[in-house]
Amino acid sequence: MLDTAMRKYVRWVDAFNYGLGRVIMFGIFVLMGILLISSINKTFFTPTLWTLEMAQFVMVGYYILGGPFAMQMGANVRMDLLYGELTPRKKAWTDSFTVLFLIAYLGVLLWGGIDSTIYSFQYGGERSPSAWRPYLWPIKTIMCAGIFLMLLQAISELFKDILFIRTGTPVRHQNEEQGDAL
Amino acid sequence: QEPIRWRFQTYAGAALGEQVTKPIIDYINANANGELEVELFYADQIVPTGELFQALQRGTIDGVHSDDDSMASPTPLRVFGGYFPFATKHILDVPVLFNQYGLADIWRDEYAKVGVQWLSAAGQDPCNFNTKKEITSVSDLDGLKLYTFPTAGRFLAQFGVVPVNIPYEDAEVAVQTGELDGMAWSGITEDYTVGWADVTDYFLTNNISGAWIGSFFVNQERWAELPEHLKSVVMAGIEAGHTYRNQWYWGGEARLRATGDKLELRSVPADEWMQVEEAAKTFWDEIAQEGEVHQKIVSIFREYNSVINQAGAPYTNG
């Protein structure tokens, strides 16, 4: 019963974050495009006011919304001096506890983010201290959404470990290659 | 008894902060008899400057030295802090406007509404241009990429200036890489102090404002908790700091213009610069439309300006 619920959770969260990440990964071209426009305008026409800040916003969206997918890929490095020697089962046991630290960190990050986002709606809307003066609530909302998804993904990793320990069904750790990312 | 500890962040980087903020903190620490210990942090050290205000409101930091513009103040005062175009001629205009013309009351009230204790404002240097390209006429401003204050940038955009917004500490390098043509940020004292004089070649004697308006703020609860005698120590430290800065800037501006060897002086003829001053009047009108508080402050500026214009030199020499 509990297993089924966890499985459902894992399936939904992983599928959503996977799909989102597959879209977000193309954001690199949006970033290139903005910087290219900026270069062209600067070199041949009048420099644009909005490009640099817009590129910063896109970059934030890119790595925060893409974060959960990167976590699925096993991209976040670990110190595998001791951990690397463990059996998949022991890895799952260790992770089930240590992932709580990750969850706590993401929780506090989200707490600060929500506070800052609420602030960005107050006093007629917080605007960036630049000549372009964009409102900041859109990017802050995106950041909060991304951190929240990251939190869901971390919980999904926890569930996968619990399921693996309980049922022996390989969910991860078998196919996760260390150092795959670099 | 455990001392009260404050974390205080200034808008200034370490080199400038040494002159504009640190003397005050040192004074407070030396005179609080160990009952209050203020730790000073420079630009972006604990929180980024753009987040200064909310951090202060929440109490992540306890005190701030900044202009309203850079720290993205959520009050209508935001445009007036920093360099409001042509609002002042000299460094002493700022305390006069605050203490004799009523700006202090407006500032105190507006910040009380958003949960922050405003303590005191004072002037600093004028807003001149230091650039790699020579400026000798208003048309030279066209296409110039300048590091400047948000409101100053909005104002200067009509002359073709491209305001660039980057963290303070990165401005120097941005000039070296050609990303910036210079700054419209400070007087000559600051240019030499922070190292900008090393990377730019010219100093334009015309300014768009005669003195920077900046304030000291404290988290409301922290202030309320402070015993009266410590409040006096804090205020006395701030006043002493104002006096020190008045001299540091006033003397520095004169000495470095006269004898500094890193920046060559350039000027736009006064009658041509008049068009920039005229544009400021239109800008004032636009800002006054934005709200009641705006209107009130602009009318105070107008009143003060008419007084000094009648008084004549030295008040009118910018």
Added chain:
Amino acid sequence: MPYELIALLMFSTMMVMLFTGQRVFGAIGFVAVMAAILLWGDRGGYDIGFSAAIKVMRWYPLLTLPMFIFMGYVLSESKIADDLYRMFHVWMGGLSGGLAIGTIGLMVLISAMNGLSVAGMAIGATIALPELLKRNYDKLMVTGVIQAGSSLGILVPPSVVLVLYAMIARQPVGQLWLAGALPGLMMAALFVLYIVIRCKITPSLGPTLSEEERAEITWAEKLRLLRAGLLPVVIFAVMMVPFVNGWTSLVESSAIGAIAAFVAAVLKRRMTWTVFETSVRQTLAITCMFMWIILAALAFGAVFDGLGAVKAIEDLFTEKWGLNPWIILILMQLSFLLMGTFLDDTAMLVIVAPLYVPLVGALGFDLVWYGVLYTITCQIAYMTPPFGYNLFLMRAMAPPEITIRDIYRSIIPFVGVMILALALVMIFPQIALWLPSQVYGN
């Protein structure tokens, strides 16, 4: 509790947490935000984590990160650099140890086109390694050459490691990159010198190409391959000319470089869907890894800064123990080399960030120069067991005749050369600082 003790506690907790094998960013971030809440919980300590995200957003040179990572993947996945290897092969093959020297040349060119060591490793291990082994080069020599050569990717500009360092140390990226250029070339020259001397003593380590093989290569072929050398020159020029002329910023140039590499791959008909998909996906993965770590590291740094811990440690070293700044620096570097054996560059960044950089600054050393020392130490860390990216990559990519033992042994002489380079840059800071002072001097 005194601040020194809190600082010590934060560090030891972080180290313990890292050893549990949890994701590095989670371990660091947890210690940072928990310390902030315990210290200043009633006064908004919880938002230090998020305000680091705003700091990261506002620091525009970080935008170069995905660009150079993407460039590296396009180069290695699309194999557009194959001809580059052939070029060195035919031109250098006649010398004793020439193919190994040529491989160092290849690595320098690849390093000039991307900011990590991964592209160099991929190209070296998949193209150069089999060719050299086929020609009876000593397998230890070859394995070492590729691991050491590819690590130049983070020292020769552009460098992702130096971008991250720049964010932490608040130093200009442009100056840091220029500072890395000469030490990078010097290190490459030292590698070459080592190869030459070794092959002089034992020519069988790096045999010359056979007469028949050399006869097969026509001059027309030699000249045609020389054109391959144009590719990095073109990509580098497209990227650097607008930058040096001040038409574009560093960040914009990095985008132009990434686009140039992409277009080159398309024109050479190497941009298949698989290459494209892998490059795009891996760029996201690596960018996320770096960004989340820097996010956590900045929060950690802010808490540490807020404690005034660095001042306390500085006083301890200089006043209580009366140590000379140089002694402190050398001790720091030694401890850092030691840590580098079991930490990777990102975890080292976390130690460097709150502790070493402010301390080096407080002791009066140049932080641009220190950035180069830091990067060389990271290079060494990449190769030293038990933990090192280049070791892992070599393990994954090397043919079966190369054992783990071989890989571990192969790095010894090259790590020696790198330590020599590190010492040279320490003794003669001008090796690093001369170029930036020439370019940025008024």
